[in-house]
Amino acid sequence: xxxxxxxxxxxxxxxxxxxxxxxLAVLLRAAPIAxxxxxxxxKTEAPASAERWLHVSVNCKNEDGERVRVNVPxxxxxxxxxxxxxxxxxxxxxxxxxxxxxxxxxxxxxKAVKTSQDGxxxxxxxxxxxxxxxxxxxxxxxxxxxxxxxxIHIDKAKPASQENVDVRVPLEVADAxxxxxxxxxxxxxxxxxxxRHDQLELVSVQxxxxxxxxxxxxxxxxx
Amino acid sequence: xxxxxxxxxxxGMTVAxxxxxxxxxxxxxxxxxxxxxxxxxLFLPATVATWGVQLAPEARLKEHLRxxxxxxxxxxxxxxxxxxxxxxxxxxxxxxxxxxxxAIQGGNFVVDxxxxxxxxxxxxxxxxxxxxxxxxxxxxxxxx
Numbered sequence: 001x002x003x004x005x006x007x008x009x010x011x012x013x014x015x016x017x018x019x020x021x022x023x024l025a026v027l028l029r030a031a032p033i034a035x036x037x038x039x040x041x042x043k044t045e046a047p048a049s050a051e052r053w054l055h056v057s058v059n060c061k062n063e064d065g066e067r068v069r070v071n072v073p074x075x076x077x078x079x080x081x082x083x084x085x086x087x088x089x090x091x092x093x094x095x096x097x098x099x100x101x102x103x104x105x106x107x108x109x110x111k112a113v114k115t116s117q118d119g120x121x122x123x124x125x126x127x128x129x130x131x132x133x134x135x136x137x138x139x140x141x142x143x144x145x146x147x148x149x150x151x152i153h154i155d156k157a158k159p160a161s162q163e164n165v166d167v168r169v170p171l172e173v174a175d176a177x178x179x180x181x182x183x184x185x186x187x188x189x190x191x192x193x194x195x196r197h198d199q200l201e202l203v204s205v206q207x208x209x210x211x212x213x214x215x216x217x218x219x220x221x222x223x
Numbered sequence: 224x225x226x227x228x229x230x231x232x233x234x235g236m237t238v239a240x241x242x243x244x245x246x247x248x249x250x251x252x253x254x255x256x257x258x259x260x261x262x263x264x265l266f267l268p269a270t271v272a273t274w275g276v277q278l279a280p281e282a283r284l285k286e287h288l289r290x291x292x293x294x295x296x297x298x299x300x301x302x303x304x305x306x307x308x309x310x311x312x313x314x315x316x317x318x319x320x321x322x323x324x325x326a327i328q329g330g331n332f333v334v335d336x337x338x339x340x341x342x343x344x345x346x347x348x349x350x351x352x353x354x355x356x357x358x359x360x361x362x363x364x365x366x367x
Contacts, residue, residue: 051308069315076304083300085293220311
């Protein structure tokens with residue numbers, strides 16, 4: 001029937017017009033909304049997620065006052081490392097054939113440390129550096145005080161101060177790292193185990209000019 | 224009758240717009256700071272980039288991609304993983320002279336650089352970038 005056909009055509013035309021208007025409205029508003037969302041996200045606290053993020057923060061106190069912030073999701077690092085097959089890196093495993101590890105059985109040392117009680121294992125007090133290695137609650141803690149002044153020192157006008165380095169590695173992560181062959185470091189496995197932790201302070205380096213901090217948590221930002 | 228014709232045109236326009244815009248928009252904004260410096264501002268549908276791979280001369284494309292298969296595979300995997308990520312700042316470098324900002328915002332990979340020479344803003348939809356890389360990977364000949 002001509003009447004009903006006209007009615008149907010009008011409805012189709014109206015629907016098409018509505019769809020076009022909606023689409024244009026969405027497209028015109030999408031960019032500013034996305035921008036505003038980005039700005040709001042930057043201002044508010046980062047949402048927690050199941051994803052684990054590795055954070056690196058570098059602050060230089062010299063005249064340039066450089067600040068570097070790096071936030072990498074562990075899953076991304078793991079997947080990208082796993083897909084690389086180049087040189088010594090083979091699907092998340094690093095070959096260390098040039099390293100002199102023949103004389104030291106790292107796996108045996110790790111096994112011994114794991115089964116031992118918590119405590120201080122190594123203490124070296126020298127003219128240039130003090131080194132302390134201890135085990136505490138499943139963590140291997142390394143503390144180095146470099147007094148040599150040979151570390152990175154940008155402002156040559158000032159005398160080099162001492163540098164404090166703190167490294168905290170869960171023993172299970174170290175275990176996973178050395179889980180492959182004798183001449184391999186299994187970085188992918190180590191990242192897998194690392195990602196089981198919610199929050200972990202890994203490395204801290206501090207001297208009079210620079211502060212470096214590496215840690216992981218579930219936040220997307222460093223605030 | 225004018226109404227059915229207008230309806231068809233509008234419907235066609237809607238579909239065409241949806242197809243062109245479905246992958247988002249690529250934005251490139253480069254402003255040179257020196258006197259008389261140029262200003263380039265591109266704002267184009269990401270679908271155009273995905274079509275670009277199909278339109279490029281096949282022989283020349285294959286030649287350029289001969290040794291890039293592995294890198295493209297890494298890029299594809301990285302982009303696929305980035306698609307799943309929430310909004311986040313990946314890299315931020317700040318100093319009195321320059322500012323670099325690399326972030327994921329609403330499914331886009333956003334790079335902002337502000338240094339004494341230029342101001343650069345690039346926004347690329349991650350999904351479209353992954354599609355392009357995937358297409359390029361498909362076009363790249365296996366290494367012999």
